[in-house]
Amino acid sequence: MNAxxxxxxxxxxxxxxxxxxxxxxxxxxxxxxPDGAAARILFDDNQETPPCPTSDSR
Known part of the structure; x- marks a missing residue:
């Protein structure tokens, strides 16, 4: 009872x-x-293009 x-x-x-x-x-x-994080993982906001490799960069 005390408990x-x-x-x-x-x-x-x-x-x-x-x-x-x-x-x-x-x-x-x-x-x-609630669906924002699930949708954000599918899309890449950073649309940066990588630099083009040149032939003299050896």
């Missing part, structure tokens, strides 16, 4: 902490673009 008196408030406190953390991430905009 429940400690564990129940601890579990409720951790649940409230997790809920507050989730609300903070929602307000911060963490879930605004």
């Amino acid at each position: 429940l008196a400690l564990l129940v408030p601890l579990a409720l406190g951790l649940g409230l902490l997790a809920l507050l953390f989730f609300a903070w991430t929602l307000r911060d905009g963490q879930y605004e673009d």
Whole structure:
């Protein structure tokens, strides 16, 4: 019985902490673009062309 008196408030406190953390991430905009990272990995933004090799660079 003494263990429940400690564990129940601890579990409720951790649940409230997790809920507050989730609300903070929602307000911060963490879930605004869930498909963005998956699409960004497919496209190369750096369209730089490599320098052309010349015949006198031996």
